[in-house]
Amino acid sequence: RIYPLMRVTLTTSDGASVTVSRQLTKHSGFIEKAITDMAVDDNAVPLSAVAVDVDDATLKLVIEWLTEHRDDALPYPEKTDEERRADDIPAWDQAFVQKWDTKEDQQQTLYAVITAADKLDIKGLLDMTCKTLANKINGKTVEEMREILQLECDFTEEELAEIRKENAWCEN
Amino acid sequence: ISEMGANQNMSDFERLPKELVREIIERAPESIFNLRLTSRVLKSLVDDYASSLKVKIHVVDHLCITSFENQSENNIQIVAHVPKSHADLFELRIMLKFRSLPFDANSRIVRSFGRLPDHPNLYRLTNSLFDDGTLSLIDCIGPLIRRVSLYDYMGNKFKEITKKLEGFEFRKMAVTLISVSNNTNHHHNGNHPGSNTDNDVDTLMETVKAHNLDHVSLSVDRISKNVQAKILIELSKLVHSIFHTFSEVSFCPYGLVPGSDSRDDRPELIMDIFSSGTFNTLVVDNRSNPPFLSTNGANILKQHLPILGKKIWFESTCDISTGCRKETINGHVVEVFMSDGKRLSLKVKHSSRMTESHEYF
Numbered sequence: 001r002i003y004p005l006m007r008v009t010l011t012t013s014d015g016a017s018v019t020v021s022r023q024l025t026k027h028s029g030f031i032e033k034a035i036t037d038m039a040v041d042d043n044a045v046p047l048s049a050v051a052v053d054v055d056d057a058t059l060k061l062v063i064e065w066l067t068e069h070r071d072d073a074l075p076y077p078e079k080t081d082e083e084r085r086a087d088d089i090p091a092w093d094q095a096f097v098q099k100w101d102t103k104e105d106q107q108q109t110l111y112a113v114i115t116a117a118d119k120l121d122i123k124g125l126l127d128m129t130c131k132t133l134a135n136k137i138n139g140k141t142v143e144e145m146r147e148i149l150q151l152e153c154d155f156t157e158e159e160l161a162e163i164r165k166e167n168a169w170c171e172n
Numbered sequence: 173i174s175e176m177g178a179n180q181n182m183s184d185f186e187r188l189p190k191e192l193v194r195e196i197i198e199r200a201p202e203s204i205f206n207l208r209l210t211s212r213v214l215k216s217l218v219d220d221y222a223s224s225l226k227v228k229i230h231v232v233d234h235l236c237i238t239s240f241e242n243q244s245e246n247n248i249q250i251v252a253h254v255p256k257s258h259a260d261l262f263e264l265r266i267m268l269k270f271r272s273l274p275f276d277a278n279s280r281i282v283r284s285f286g287r288l289p290d291h292p293n294l295y296r297l298t299n300s301l302f303d304d305g306t307l308s309l310i311d312c313i314g315p316l317i318r319r320v321s322l323y324d325y326m327g328n329k330f331k332e333i334t335k336k337l338e339g340f341e342f343r344k345m346a347v348t349l350i351s352v353s354n355n356t357n358h359h360h361n362g363n364h365p366g367s368n369t370d371n372d373v374d375t376l377m378e379t380v381k382a383h384n385l386d387h388v389s390l391s392v393d394r395i396s397k398n399v400q401a402k403i404l405i406e407l408s409k410l411v412h413s414i415f416h417t418f419s420e421v422s423f424c425p426y427g428l429v430p431g432s433d434s435r436d437d438r439p440e441l442i443m444d445i446f447s448s449g450t451f452n453t454l455v456v457d458n459r460s461n462p463p464f465l466s467t468n469g470a471n472i473l474k475q476h477l478p479i480l481g482k483k484i485w486f487e488s489t490c491d492i493s494t495g496c497r498k499e500t501i502n503g504h505v506v507e508v509f510m511s512d513g514k515r516l517s518l519k520v521k522h523s524s525r526m527t528e529s530h531e532y533f
Contacts (some may be wrong), residue, residue, distance in 0.1 A: 111184050126195065134199035149185040151211040152355055160209065164318045167205040170263035 029121030
């Protein structure tokens with residue numbers, strides 16, 4: 001049972017404290033487990049602070065996303081094979097990512113949010129951010145992929161030729 | 173992986189936990205070949221992802237296993253139907269798996285690439301029944317399959333081919349046998365080609381239980397009446413739906429005589445079947461046989477099936493004198509219709525299930 005007015009204090013990896021509603025934290029498997037592990041009465045307010053291994057700036061983005069998705073159904077539905085597509089990101093989520101996923105940022109924030117979603121066990125946010133990154137590489141050439149993901153080609157020409165041969169077999 | 177140790181040269185993407193990179197690759201399945209060419213670390217991660225059988229997707233949609241005899245040799249054929257969306261992953265998995273085998277497995281697999289965009293790729297491997305080469309294709313499938321079809325054309329290899337299914341999760345299975353009878357005293361103890369025995373019925377039930385199946389399609393050329401009843405009753409306690417096709421009822425001393433009353437115990441059998449737990453679908457097709465139901469039997473079921481308190485779909489052939497009518501009883505459409513231009517069929521189907529078709533399996 002979740003009390004809408006009940007609030008939880010989260011302490012970030014860089015020492016900040018953020019207080020949020022249980023309505024938001026119920027979407028985080030990590031935070032919910034931490035609260036359960038405290039074995040406190042649901043009416044006990046305030047709860048002890050929950051330490052999260054996420055920095056303050058990233059946590060603010062996570063909270064912004066959770067606020068928009070506070071009424072999403074739980075548990076997050078398991079995707080069927082057909083639903084594992086990357087082109088169905090809701091409009092609000094796309095606009096949310098576009099605000100901070102700039103070319104200059106070179107995916108630093110996106111990686112941070114993906115990692116935070118994984119650590120906090122927020123399945124909807126993890127799904128959306130992984131799709132966002134997958135969309136960046138889908139349909140791209142090898143060179144374009146290297147540029148997007150800042151990868152150094154560390155293969156020799158012979159190794160590249162061998163991989164191309166293997167790929168050619170697979171692609172018949 | 174030694175190159176992963178020198179991570180000061182790795183990009184932020186390469187430094188992400190392996191599980192997260194997998195999540196991203198899983199959402200970019202058509203990019204895996206190009207990703208292999210980007211860097212050593214990415215190639216390693218993609219190959220690791222492709223080789224992993226923990227991937228929670230149905231890479232293979234339909235697996236068919238067939239036993240057959242060719243030039244006096246017992247053979248097994250395995251065909252995997254792979255949807256286009258997962259073909260790249262499966263191709264890479266095959267390549268990675270087969271190149272490590274001591275024999276040239278690549279040359280033994282026949283790959284059929286569908287011409288239509290939504291047509292699955294087919295992968296066919298034919299081997300001697302006990303050749304481990306068949307395992308290499310099976311090892312590429314992963315734990316999840318949507319449906320399985322088993323064809324025992326040898327008539328005595330059903331247990332062997334069901335063993336190939338160990339470790340797979342699937343909910344729908346189709347089984348084709350040549351004949352089934354309770355013939356423990358049959359010629360050669362039932363072990364000659366063309367006769368499955370009680371043991372195979374036990375194997376069928378064990379397989380259904382082991383995989384917790386929802387649906388079984390059972391196609392038998394010849395089946396004895398009492399074994400047919402036993403199988404249907406036992407299966408109805410384990411699954412939700414059965415499609416049953418047969419050509420001929422035989423091997424019973426008081427066998428089915430066209431036009432006789434020997435079919436009149438079938439309404440009771442069918443009512444018993446539908447009384448089992450959550451069982452709600454039985455479709456019986458016996459086009460080359462006298463109809464499954466007599467006129468009297470069809471009339472009894474028309475009255476009683478709709479009021480069993482379940483959303484039922486029952487369908488079977490019935491005598492021509494049953495008469496064509498369509499009515500709705502307790503939310504069920506009850507219809508006697510010409511099924512293939514020659515035979516009448518009785519259908520009792522809940523109105524909420526009208527869109528379900530015979531291609532359900």
